[in-house]
Amino acid sequence: MSLRPAAREHLFTNGTVDRYRRALADGLDRVATRISATDRPFTGVTPDQLALEVSAVDLDRPLGDVREALDELEDVYLRDAVYFHHPRYLAHLNCPVVIPALLGEAVLSAVNSSMDTWDQSAGATLIERRLIDWTAERIGLGPAADGVFTSGGTQSNLQALLMAREEAGTREHLRILTSAAGHFSVQKAAKLLGLGPDAVVVVETDRHRRMSPTGLARELQRCQEAGQTVMAVVATAGTTDFGSIDPLPAIADLCLAAGVWLHVDAAYGCGLLTSKTRRHLLDGIERADSVTVDFHKSFFQPVSSSAVLVRDRAVLRHATYHADYLNPARMVEQRIPNQVDKSLQTTRRFDALKLWLTLRIMGADAIGELFDEVVDRASAAFDLLSEDPRFEVVTRSQLSTVVFRFMPTGLPADLPADLARDLADRANLHAREALAASGAAVVAGTTVDGQHHLKFTLLNPETSLDDIAEVLELVAEHAGRFVREQTPDLTYSVG
Known part of the structure; x- marks a missing residue:
């Protein structure tokens, strides 16, 4: 049994190259528009919120039109994607990608070797x-x-x-x-x-x-x-x-x-x-x-x-x-x-x-220059944190990570050490979650010697020291507010 003409139209063959060009042009334009307009790395959407939109899609009723499908994709993916190209994405080992590699991705997907x-x-x-x-x-x-x-x-x-x-x-x-x-x-x-x-x-x-x-x-x-x-x-x-x-x-x-x-x-x-x-x-x-x-x-x-x-x-x-x-x-x-x-x-x-x-x-030298930039930035971020009494930093990275911890200051001297550590743990966890929920920045978290820490992973040469400083201010703001709310009867300052 032969395929219906409408089905054949979607196959990438020598007879559908014009359709291929139009579809990819629409897709590229949509992505480029989204990237150029993205002013934060994340929207803060929760899994439950987004799951409702994805589950509402009827996969047995195709839209049949590229632009309609891209409109729908805006709602279920592009709008709320995590954008690693943004300079305040500082979480995991995800890098912004170079344009020659994106060209390669398009070619290899189409030829499909x-x-x-x-x-x-x-x-x-x-x-x-x-x-x-x-x-x-x-x-x-x-x-x-x-x-x-x-x-x-x-x-x-x-x-x-x-x-x-x-x-x-x-x-x-x-x-x-x-x-x-x-x-x-x-x-x-x-x-x-x-x-x-x-x-x-x-x-x-x-x-x-x-x-x-x-x-x-x-x-x-x-x-x-x-x-x-x-x-x-x-x-x-x-x-x-x-x-x-x-x-x-x-x-x-x-x-x-x-x-x-x-x-x-x-x-x-x-x-x-x-x-x-x-x-x-x-x-x-x-x-x-x-x-x-x-x-x-x-x-x-x-x-x-x-x-x-x-x-x-x-x-x-x-x-x-x-x-x-x-x-x-x-x-x-x-x-x-x-x-x-x-x-x-x-x-x-x-x-x-x-x-x-x-x-x-x-060329390889250009890759090396980009990587050297993020390593330099991490070193500068370490220095910035080392000089800030609100934070303690673990060790200077040989590459481009910085592991640090917000430390509440101004707590009563007689506050038991275990309670102070627990408060700091919860403050750091809260700061990371609040920051992600706001969408203003994304940072990672880890545990060091049993205590919760935050982590910058710098892989974007576009991330400036000013970006890092502003994210640190947001961290201190979220963590400090949490500490004040948890200890209303204590005299507390953010340092």
């Missing part, structure tokens, strides 16, 4: 492989290096730890050592790999929230004495909360001496690969057995764009399975480059194109 096999991707396979080689060269992994693009740091870390487990030579009593400030995806990967709940051993950090080499040496020794096999040490080049970079040379020395796989999670810190002034902060990463990079964090790429790199391409065989209909083993003998032989995924987008066009239009 699938990266699993050569006969579905052709030149896309070669572009992805060239970018993997380029990244491995920047890291310094050596001539035998290889890798593959992934959906994000969680998948990259999972694949790296899968390879480490297979290379360990045993499945018994396996352990993974990682920093107390490391990413939760290490624990998630251990569970997905079928390891026990005690498989991940947390190594202490120093006062700058970096993995302690002394602590690592102690844990390596303890595991050896307990008859446990350390299948991997996961070092972090850019922790999510503190932007801390573990001492990679010292960790690499310990791993080499113990014969242990070293994985470096550089999902955040990979932007330093393009920095002319801070590349040295990654010294030692070239000694890793595997590395995670997230281009959609510090390379200003749209989600998703990540990769896992390995020193020895042979270890990628642990992700290889052959299917007669897709990538039969004989294709290896014919030297046909099927990326599914390296990947945990089968169908996979050509996300590498975004980075390719970024490098071809902007």
Whole structure:
């Protein structure tokens, strides 16, 4: 049975290119208008409020018209989206994106190459492989290096730890050592790999929230004495909360001496690969057995764009399975480059194109300049907070985060310390929620040593120190008001 003419009109074919142009032009105009008019990062809408509008849409009654659909999209998405391009979005590791990458996104979505096999991707396979080689060269992994693009740091870390487990030579009593400030995806990967709940051993950090080499040496020794096999040490080049970079040379020395796989999670810190002034902060990463990079964090790429790199391409065989209909083993003998032989995924987008066009239009130095800007801004924000008696700041980041805490001042001297800490906790939680509800700014929250803190994650070069100062005033205003309301009988000032 043939499709109805109206249905055919919506297929992207050589006969509908004019319709495609008009639809995309309408969509681009709508997004551009929204971006140009956005004066705050968020509207403060609640899940319950927005759920009512989304659930009211009848998906069995199509609108049939692009502009009507875009009008509806305004109400259920665009109006209340969180806009990372806004200079007062200071929460998570979400970056504003560069225009060349948006061009790549449009091209790759329209052509819709699938990266699993050569006969579905052709030149896309070669572009992805060239970018993997380029990244491995920047890291310094050596001539035998290889890798593959992934959906994000969680998948990259999972694949790296899968390879480490297979290379360990045993499945018994396996352990993974990682920093107390490391990413939760290490624990998630251990569970997905079928390891026990005690498989991940947390190594202490120093006062700058970096993995302690002394602590690592102690844990390596303890595991050896307990008859446990350390299948991997996961070092972090850019922790999510503190932007801390573990001492990679010292960790690499310990791993080499113990014969242990070293994985470096550089999902955040990979932007330093393009920095002319801070590349040295990654010294030692070239000694890793595997590395995670997230281009959609510090390379200003749209989600998703990540990769896992390995020193020895042979270890990628642990992700290889052959299917007669897709990538039969004989294709290896014919030297046909099927990326599914390296990947945990089968169908996979050509996300590498975004980075390719970024490098071809902007160049790596421009990416590095943008990343250096946000690192500089975070350093200035740390100084600003350090000089403000209303706040305490945890540690100076090596990258672009700032973790801090509003501290009520003017409280009675005889107020018990536990009550003062609880009051400060609740004030910081309230300030973050009130700020988001107002839509004026978005900041993140985290817990440090059992106490609630706030966090700036700076990835937008457009964010100025004035923006940061004004957000701090809003935080102090919300937190101070909360403290006054909670303690009406106390003499209190905001500092």
